[in-house]
Amino acid sequence: MLQFFVKYMWWIVPLVLLSACAGPQPVLRGTGDLGVVIERATGQMQVIETSGRKSLAQVSGLGDLSHASVVFSRDSRYAYVFGRDGGLTKVDLLTASIAGRVVQAGNAIGGAISQDGRLVVAQNYEPGGIKAFDADTLELVADVPADFGSEGKRSKVVGLADLPGNRFVYALFDANEIRVTDLSDPRHPKTERYPAGKQPYDALVTPDGRYYIAGLFGEDGLSLLDLWQPELGVRTILPGYGRGEQALPVYKMPHLRGWAVAGGRAYLPAIGRHEVLVVELGSWKEVTRIPVKSQPVFVMARPDGREVWVNFAFPDNGWMQVIDTFTNRTVNTFQPGRAILHLEFTPRGEAVWISARDDNKVAIYDTRSHQKLAELPAASPSGIFFTSRAFRTGF
């Protein structure tokens, strides 16, 4: 038999070997121009490339993505996708495959990654608290419950953001507190507590990691913690913010992450009004209000800060406006598609990707000419996230 093989069939061995090594191999490529588009209806996401403005692959099996957020590994190869159902999925962008997945809580609302890239941290509604996972293995390394009061109650956690020094800042909706947890030794987390305003519902940190600002559901104004002087505690800024408006239903909470910081000023959506507020950083005084078409949702700065792009709440969610931050006037009003849910600028800002959920497309615009460059099909697209987020603080 062997003799037969050697005599007549020897050529088959190299053929088998050749086909094994010529099989589908992932392409060697840089990861600086990659990103993901969440397809919320199908629990999938697309891996995209901003250089060629194209979709590279689709990844399934990510669970409930109705309120998904994404952070990236420090080598910008992996996306960590936080689903509403508590699922945390690590996706390899180069192979478009799932590199790890844990269901870490019953109800989650997003996450962050540590400054050194070693810890991925989820913020949870139920059970309330934060959990830190090894970024390589997704092994649980710290569980910090958001306990308060004397009866072992746990609060919903909102507004989680990373800080320098592998610290994390977040707010407790049910406990009226801001907390800072130092995870530089993740087996021994250290948490500081700061009493804040009523029912913080979301928050942001300024790009330098200095100021943490929480929106309040239970009262007017915003809670500010200066993380360079935490001993001063929380103070209330913009006391009129939200004044005179109906309390908003929880499912319509505005996104504070949609604030823009440009030229030493913050641009933020005026709750329930057709206005964008302009506030001076540091003094936190209102500089002006810019009238816009409808109730703003995301107010996003072009990376050079010269323009701020705004989308709106239903029924005007097919519109966008562009504000020139030098003159504080709107310079463009246009309709990129139906149900604009999110937008993301390319890292250096030459283009912006806009998700139009009800048109099942992502529209890509040139930010200098404001002309449309391309469209990509996507199933009910919502969040768009580019890998350059790996290099920023406060996401």
Next chain:
Amino acid sequence: MLQFFVKYMWWIVPLVLLSACAGPQPVLRGTGDLGVVIERATGQMQVIETSGRKSLAQVSGLGDLSHASVVFSRDSRYAYVFGRDGGLTKVDLLTASIAGRVVQAGNAIGGAISQDGRLVVAQNYEPGGIKAFDADTLELVADVPADFGSEGKRSKVVGLADLPGNRFVYALFDANEIRVTDLSDPRHPKTERYPAGKQPYDALVTPDGRYYIAGLFGEDGLSLLDLWQPELGVRTILPGYGRGEQALPVYKMPHLRGWAVAGGRAYLPAIGRHEVLVVELGSWKEVTRIPVKSQPVFVMARPDGREVWVNFAFPDNGWMQVIDTFTNRTVNTFQPGRAILHLEFTPRGEAVWISARDDNKVAIYDTRSHQKLAELPAASPSGIFFTSRAFRTGF
């Protein structure tokens, strides 16, 4: 013969094939944590990785690297290395090999990459001007001579920086001018000219791309062009900057790229003095001067802006100091090694890499504890550049 082969030697075919496909294959990996260290004495550079704090490979054949600078492709896979000899080399960081090389001028001093990543632009002393190359192929696509006067003279070009809109700003040492060239249609460059102070020798643009500031060799003060209002022309700021000092020899020109912008203020080396100047952005008034150990060279902000790290001119070039920007006081004075030539912060600032030329090493420090984390051997290291530069304006 064939029969002999088939009978006794058939096994050699799969072996040969196997070794061919098991040969050194580039590793599939993200490129967000890569960087390069210039080894100036040998014309080589190391490809390094900040996550593991290690050297991955060495690349040779880069020409004269005595005043090298580096920019990165928008996918962060390729480094474009500008040598002093006019060489422009495209290095593939994933394979540690040269993907292209042109010798584009007789004497060059650095370069930049366009906002959209499609053009790599070199600034040249001899012959004076800028040249734009296709970032993929290194094909010359635009040659913009820095001509001035009526006799066809050409000026040395300094201080080249990219701007939004695929524009580039630069200064003419011999013509006392700042120019802005729009390369959005590279076959038809459009150049605007702005008269400036005497003998600009280097320049920088603020991180938002708004202000361009040129240092002057021929007079005191600095030339400022507000790129959001270029019609106002160039004005002089900090009229005392450089006052009372000897004109510096050309080979000791300070690096304006070493300025830091933090918390709405610029930190800059006081020429010839043992001081760091603090200047308010916008008003350009001097806020204070911080005494330091010696003549500062690079004054670099930690990415969160809370600290500024300073190195010094010979004979104190073995020292570094750290300034706390909140108190404007030095908080640390230490000796990382002999002949500190450059430093680069990791993208989110948890560590800093410092080149110590005369110790043939790169020292890596934790920026929170200021403790040394690691050292890597390197032959006369000078510039250190990480791929996160791909995502910033003004480099």
